[in-house]
Amino acid sequence: MRRPGAVRQRRRTEVAGWLFVSPATLLFLIFIAGPFVFAIGLALFKWDLLTDPVFIGLDNFVKLFTDPILPRVLANTFVFAFASIVTHIVLGLLLAIAVNRVVNRYLSYFLRVAVFFPFLISWAAVSLLWKYVLDPTFGFVSQYAAMIGIDTPNFFTDPSWALPAIIFIDLWHTLGFTFIIMLAGLQTVSPELIEAARTDGANSWQVFWKVTLPLMSPTMFFAMIITFIGAFQVFEPIQIITKGGPQNSTTTIVMYLYEKGFQSFQMGYAAAVAILVFLIVMGVTLLQFWGRKKWVFEA
């Protein structure tokens, strides 16, 4: 038999606990769980925003399998996401290693700020900036390339070049974030372990492959997860620079969702696409967690 005082105390603790988590819970319910449930319901309707919605059951989900544009859109998105992961992880890591080796403290701070700075600029400004830089007639790139006899493509109207150009712009803008994560990870690598490896006769390359990289793997894993999630939802640069063109070569899944919802007024179908996005992101993330055992070093 419990003492009444102890029960009261436990209840008080429970109430306090609920009160502490209630703001976060409320925000989660309003901004995440609520819209998610709403989207599931919305996907069962045909709704053009202006007239009354009509219940159509699973038709919007069936349409996902017959939509002729969706495979191209998914392919674009996966290409973007894969390229984004590889370039961010490789370059982010290399930059972090390079900056981490800089001995001069002030130069190191300067380099950190310089690499991270583009990430602080809004997507709208970045997009317009690169539209100027890559302008086929007046852009710096085409002008300097012409000086050395190189004929540059029209990056934003050539279907073969538009997606690579967007991938590059995204890399320029967001690499700083991956770099900071990698730098933080590098600083957790114990210098004693590196010293021990050197003492055992390991050269720089071996230290990197056998010590630094395994110890960095949890950080790289985290960077991979968030880079994939971010890349899969890319929207702003595409909306501002190419609007999904030319010839759908840069239409990614979120851009497509936006077009369906707010240009075609197919809100139900757009909700079905949103659910597909959720399922893909969740599926790939689970796959990454499953694959983690094979390459992430757990101390």
Next chain:
Amino acid sequence: MRFRRGRTALAVLAIATTSVLIAGCSGGGGGGGSSPSGSPDSGELTFVYLGDANQQKAFNALFAEFNKQYPDIKLKAQGIPAGNWADFSNTVATRLAGGQVIDIIQVATEGQRLFASKGVLADLGPFIEQDKAVVDDYWADINPKLKQFNEEFASGPNGETLFIPGGFNTMGMYLNKSVFDAAGVTIPADGNWTWDEYLAAGHAIKDKTGAYIQAAGSSYFGDAMPWLTTNGASTFNADWTKPTYNSPAAIQSAEMARQLVAEGLSPEPGGQFDAEAAYKQGKLASLNGGRWPVLSIRNLDMVADTVVVNWPTKTTNGSPVGWDAWNIAKNSKNQEAAWTFIKFLMSKDAGEYFATIGGTIVPARESVAKSSAFTDNAPEGSIRLSEAMSYATPIPSIDRGAEAQKVIEEAWLTIISGQGDAKATLDAAQTKLESLVANK
């Protein structure tokens, strides 16, 4: 088992909740009884219009003028700085779906069919009947074609009047006189020239000054339609029921636009070419547009150095025309006050005032378009924009207008940037447009 039943119940509850929420989300089609609501002299009105920061200054001055006459009508005017009318219409539709009450939407041709087809606008017939003298005076002073287009393309499903047409825009060319003079090219005195004369002028200007004749673009209204209409083509047939984007004349028009880029008379599209700066620096011989470039021309202090001419022709004079129109939402609580505001906008005083302070449209009233309010502090030949109404083609804007616009612009960009053959590209676009017409 209990767990599974619990999950099913949860799912049913979620769907039921969502259904209730969605049911409450219809975009304002309801309401609007048989008699107009509110008072004509007081109340709160929300008016949305397309306008960037530059245009909003002019609009704000106009609204202040209205409030001098009707101090008890509180006007909440909201400018939406959308890039084009299709985006504007989408934004307004989203706001309506979100439950916002908008009493008056100033919407151009590109969005009129969207709103007309969704049953969200009130029949203006009773208001017109009630103020017949005011409305008749307005009809008598506007180009009869504008009234005809409004009836033909923007009426409700049962022929009801949903819009009062306001100002309009046609397309012309603002020529930089200094560049033409430097190249020794004569500007056509009557404002008319042919495609061949235009190409010859482009080459002479390029050779002698290095300037481009025009910026290459792919906007539906400002780039594709002028080349199409000056060759007797369009994107759709006369009643917008069938796309005609791959007609031989349309293909020839697209090839002409491509020729300008291919021969170096226009810069390559696809970047961020600053046409206004280039115009001021003498690196660009013309700015294309309706009335709206006048603000930039004034800001660049180029009014005296600019002349407006018609778009060069292949077979006939041609131009698209799009017009602003005012309406009253069915669910407006102050329909009478909204009508008062529309009457104000129709008045000659408001038209003159708006033209004077920098309105970016050709005034609907011909008396205003021909007055100094429109022609003062504007380039020579500005009246040609008003006269173009006599031969202009309403910009085809089907119910699924935003999607059609995207198809049209993408195809045009593909052609002018040399990424696709004109015929094959327009054939593919035609198929997409046919699908949009078939699946309303």
